[in-house]
């Protein structure tokens with residue numbers, strides 16, 4: 001097996017007359033944490049939307065574990081081992097956090113409710129969620145994110161797409177969230193493509209970074225190298241951005 005798990009070849013995405021992605025090539029290695037960064041509107045979430053099948057690319061091809069997945073639907077993508085944590089959590093508000101995860105497990109695996117509940121409690125414990133019986137509107141944003149992560153883990157992914165997991169969290173919550181993503185990667189062996197604006201978190205955790213701007217890949221490499229690239233500073237970081245971990 002090669003060490004490339006996901007490969008995007010010459011990916012284009014047009015919305016009406018607007019080109020959101022313009023010929024993106026990207027390789028993701030098995031087991032790595034790849035940071036995907038860039039200014040608002042750069043095309044980061046769109047690229048995740050193409051990988052997990054919410055949209056099909058206008059042009060280009062996507063391969064996972066050597067098999068083409070271009071244009072497959074989200075539930076098919078989930079079943080072959082790619083899960084998504086969304087920028088804005090979208091739980092079912094009328095049921096408990098536990099039942100949100102149970103529902104995801106039953107949908108993805110067909111397990112009976114009792115076995116699904118046992119697995120859901122294990123996942124919620126893994127992500128550090130202490131209030132499984134509460135409804136999502138009764139818990140903090142950090143706990144909503146934990147539940148969202150547990151739901152994504154419910155399909156047993158090999159690759160997890162994480163979109164702005166740190167947004168809206170305070171510094172100590174960010175530190176805990178960094179540790180949690182690290183645990184997902186190291187203990188469960190799950191590859192991460194992680195879109196984030198919180199640069200110190202990216203600097204501390206991502207092994208490699210891809211930078212998008214206006215739908216184009218403008219840089220790629222180790223975080224400490226990428227933050228020195230002139231185009232990246234001009235398009236995104238600014239000269240006085242604090243990037244130390």
Ligand SMILES: Nc1ncnc2c1ncn2[C@@H]1O[C@H](COP(=O)(O)OP(=O)(O)OP(=O)(O)O)[C@@H](O)[C@H]1O
Nearest residue numbers: 015016018020038039040041042043044045046047
């Ligand atoms: N469904 C859509 N229809 C029309 N335009 C869209 C659609 N989805 C995204 N776009 C446009 O594509 C561009 C890229 O959007 P995208 O959400 O991928 O940016 P992003 O890099 O994730 O930005 P942010 O950091 O603000 O989340 C934006 O100009 C956006 O308005």
Ligand SMILES: [Mg+2]
Nearest residue numbers: 044045046087
């Ligand atoms: Mg986005």
